[in-house]
Amino acid sequence: xANDYSECVKCERHCSDCxxxxxxxxxxxxxxxxxxxxxxxxxxxxxxxxxxxxxxKDFEDLEKNLRTYKDxxxxxxxxxxxxxxxxxxxxxxxxxxxxxxxxxxxxxxGIPVATRGEAHVCGDAGFRKGKTYYPAFNLDEVQRELYLxxxxxxxxxxxxxxxxxxxxxxxxxxxxxxxxxxxxxxG
Numbered sequence: 001x002a003n004d005y006s007e008c009v010k011c012e013r014h015c016s017d018c019x020x021x022x023x024x025x026x027x028x029x030x031x032x033x034x035x036x037x038x039x040x041x042x043x044x045x046x047x048x049x050x051x052x053x054x055x056x057k058d059f060e061d062l063e064k065n066l067r068t069y070k071d072x073x074x075x076x077x078x079x080x081x082x083x084x085x086x087x088x089x090x091x092x093x094x095x096x097x098x099x100x101x102x103x104x105x106x107x108x109x110g111i112p113v114a115t116r117g118e119a120h121v122c123g124d125a126g127f128r129k130g131k132t133y134y135p136a137f138n139l140d141e142v143q144r145e146l147y148l149x150x151x152x153x154x155x156x157x158x159x160x161x162x163x164x165x166x167x168x169x170x171x172x173x174x175x176x177x178x179x180x181x182x183x184x185x186x187g
Contacts, residue, residue, distance in 0.1 A: 001111040001112070001133070001137075005127070005133060007126055008125055008126035008127045008133075009110060009111065009125060009126070010110070010124060010125045010126055011109075011110040011125070013095070014094040015124065016090055016094045017109070017123070018105075018106055018109035018122070019086060019087045019089075019090040019094075019096065019106070020084045020085060020086050020087070021083075021085075021105075021109070022062070022081075022083045022085055023103075023105045023168075024168025024169055024170060025103055025168060025169045025170070025171065025174060026143070026147060026149070026150040026166075026168065026169075027153055027154065027160075027165060027167075027182065027183070028146055028149040028150045028153055029103050029104065029146060030173075030174040030179065030182060031153065031179050032101065033098065033101060033171070033174050033175070034174050034175065034178075034179045035179075036098055036101040037098060040098075044097050045175070047091065048088045048089060048097060049175060049176055051086065051088040051090070052175055054086070054088075055085055055088045055170070055171070055172045056170075056172050058085040058086075059085060059170065059172075062080070062083050062085065065079060066079060066080060087171055088172050089102070089171060103171075104142055104143075104146070105139075108137045108139060110122045110124070110125045111125070111127070112127055112133040112136040112137065113136060113137045113138075114136040114137065114139065114140065115139045115140055116140065119132075119133075119136050121133075147166055148165075150165040151165035153165075154183065154186060157183050159183050159184050159187055160183040160184065160185075160186035160187050161186060161187050164187075167186060169182060
């Protein structure tokens, strides 16, 4: 994409639109992220955990708001897609403290992505909605692989229920909890 559509790929340092989107991690991504988070220095970890507390509060507020749309799933879905909640890994300088180890959702944000047969583009990029860009990144395929790896991890741990491999984990919970605790919570 960067080679074929260089004029459209506008991601650069301090561009943090994707860092305010609501998304979750498969268990395998959470384990990877947690491993690299635990290597950070204590000050960086502490600051991220404090930001995570605010993120959790923002999620609680969003959840309350979504309950008002319990009879209108389309409006709830729209509201969820428009929610702006800062990732706790985004520091005060608008830099990701785990940029080299960021989740797949973050890595592909800004380029055309296909999910459920539908193309999506970042509003800040130069890609236009409705125009076909080839090849769009097939996020469904990657998420299927992440699901299978998460299922395998749960099977090997013998502590989590493999059928819960599709459950997504917040970045905030990932950085605040031991991965073993997260796995047991999926039991």
